[in-house]
Amino acid sequence: MKTYEIPNEIELANTLEQKLELLKNIGRSFSVFRIDCGSCNGCEIEIFAAITPLWDPERFGFKLVANPRHADILLCTGPVTRQMYYPLLRAYEATPDPKIVVALGACGVTGGIFYDAYSVLSGIDKIIPVDAYIPGCPPHPASIIYGLTTALGVMEQKLQKVSFEHDGDMPPLVEDSVMGNTLFERDLLVQAKRLMSYVFGRKLFDKYIHALVQSGNTKDPKATKVSITQAMQVEDDPRYAECMGILHNEIYTQYVLCEEEDKIDLHRVVWGAK
Amino acid sequence: MMKLLDISKKYGEITHKYPFEPYKVSDNFRGKPAYIFDLCIGCAACGIACPSNAITVQFNDDKSKLIWEFDCGRCIFCGRCDEVCPTGAIKLSEEFELAVKFDKSALIQRGELDTQYCTTCHKPFSAKRLVKYSFECLSKANVSEKRLEEAKNYLCMCPTCKKTATVATFTGGKEMVIE
Numbered sequence: 328m329k330t331y332e333i334p335n336e337i338e339l340a341n342t343l344e345q346k347l348e349l350l351k352n353i354g355r356s357f358s359v360f361r362i363d364c365g366s367c368n369g370c371e372i373e374i375f376a377a378i379t380p381l382w383d384p385e386r387f388g389f390k391l392v393a394n395p396r397h398a399d400i401l402l403c404t405g406p407v408t409r410q411m412y413y414p415l416l417r418a419y420e421a422t423p424d425p426k427i428v429v430a431l432g433a434c435g436v437t438g439g440i441f442y443d444a445y446s447v448l449s450g451i452d453k454i455i456p457v458d459a460y461i462p463g464c465p466p467h468p469a470s471i472i473y474g475l476t477t478a479l480g481v482m483e484q485k486l487q488k489v490s491f492e493h494d495g496d497m498p499p500l501v502e503d504s505v506m507g508n509t510l511f512e513r514d515l516l517v518q519a520k521r522l523m524s525y526v527f528g529r530k531l532f533d534k535y536i537h538a539l540v541q542s543g544n545t546k547d548p549k550a551t552k553v554s555i556t557q558a559m560q561v562e563d564d565p566r567y568a569e570c571m572g573i574l575h576n577e578i579y580t581q582y583v584l585c586e587e588e589d590k591i592d593l594h595r596v597v598w599g600a601k
Numbered sequence: 602m603m604k605l606l607d608i609s610k611k612y613g614e615i616t617h618k619y620p621f622e623p624y625k626v627s628d629n630f631r632g633k634p635a636y637i638f639d640l641c642i643g644c645a646a647c648g649i650a651c652p653s654n655a656i657t658v659q660f661n662d663d664k665s666k667l668i669w670e671f672d673c674g675r676c677i678f679c680g681r682c683d684e685v686c687p688t689g690a691i692k693l694s695e696e697f698e699l700a701v702k703f704d705k706s707a708l709i710q711r712g713e714l715d716t717q718y719c720t721t722c723h724k725p726f727s728a729k730r731l732v733k734y735s736f737e738c739l740s741k742a743n744v745s746e747k748r749l750e751e752a753k754n755y756l757c758m759c760p761t762c763k764k765t766a767t768v769a770t771f772t773g774g775k776e777m778v779i780e
Contacts, residue, residue, distance in 0.1 A: 436674035440653040464677035474700030491638040491712040508743040525684040
């Protein structure tokens with residue numbers, strides 16, 4: 328859906344040659360006008376984080392201005408709500424030619440999570456021509472600096488379209504189980520993720536399996552109890568230590584015949600936390 | 602004024618040298634999801650989990666390929682695809698330099714997987730790799746030989762045919778392996 332016809336004189340004054348000419352002979356700072364087209368303010372917070380002395384974009388001459396008539400670069404955020412459609416056009420037409428338009432954030436690039444909402448036009452490029460896209464929700468200040476310097480040609484673009492078209496043989500994906508039954512690993516991973524979320528749950532899973540293999544015989548409840556307790560004692564992070572005990576009590580006992588004394592006491596004093 | 606100079610001397614220069622020196626992001630930073638095509642089985646768990654539909658898993662027009670497509674422009678970096686992926690084919694990397702110029706299609710990653718056709722009705726229903734992976738999982742899960750033989754048949758059937766076949770076995774009084 329094309330909603331806005333760019334006036335002829337603006338289109339003629341905004342060709343790529345003219346933009347490159349501007350970049351080459353500017354001889355002063357780049358003024359950036361930030362326009363919020365219905366953004367959630369996450370991107371704004373990151374823009375203001377990016378203009379602090381910690382990142383200092385004035386090293387490259389970026390300067391935020393309060394008026395589109397002073398700007399060279401339009402930094403547009405948000406999925407363009409219906410309310411912000413005309414203000415965006417007014418800012419675009421008020422900016423002196425040639426103007427560089429940068430779409431910032433997932434919403435500015437494609438509409439992000441609001442892409443199919445009824446009240447948005449989803450993406451700056453649906454309305455006005457965009458020169459650079461900075462994805463991220465919100466983008467890291469370093470991403471913003473990278474995006475602006477890429478738009479000015481200081482740095483090179485790193486991403487290219489990646490397409491895999493030949494479906495080859497896939498490597499064997501299922502590893503042999505330490506217990507002779509992959510259902511044990513499956514239940515263990517599910518419980519580990521439930522206890523400590525997916526990032527740390529995977530680490531917990533690796534730690535537990537490592538400790539289990541250290542025992543020598545994974546099917547001997549006495550040996551594994553000693554081995555897991557040792558691993559819990561040397562573990563620096565008490566969260567991992569306790570969760571290893573919980574995993575042993577809840578999952579291991581289902582797969583190996585255990586008596587009550589083979590379970591690990593989770594009281595900190597008993598297993599000797601640091 | 603002199604006081605200000607003293608303070609700045611005390612704290613030194615804190616500005617990151619970023620574009621001229623690489624910047625190290627903090628631990629567990631959620632950057633661009635990296636896709637490893639060799640590990641992808643086309644189970645579409647990521648496509649279902651993705652809240653902004655940045656990942657889509659669809660058949661192509663003649664249904665000869667299952668297309669996995671990721672649009673980084675729409676991604677909100679929540680990490681749910683990483684959370685649900687059973688094989689670790691998609692993992693959030695530390696890459697944050699994602700800006701592109703002029704052409705938005707540079708943000709797209711896609712993979713084409715061969716489709717599996719149903720052995721009964723010959724309609725496409727899944728990726729070949731998913732069937733292979735499911736069988737591999739079952740064969741290492743301590744199940745009996747007879748059950749594995751049965752699995753070989755029903756894994757290659759589409760859900761509708763599987764339902765019909767199950768009803769037919771039940772009503773026909775045939776023996777099923779139940780564990």
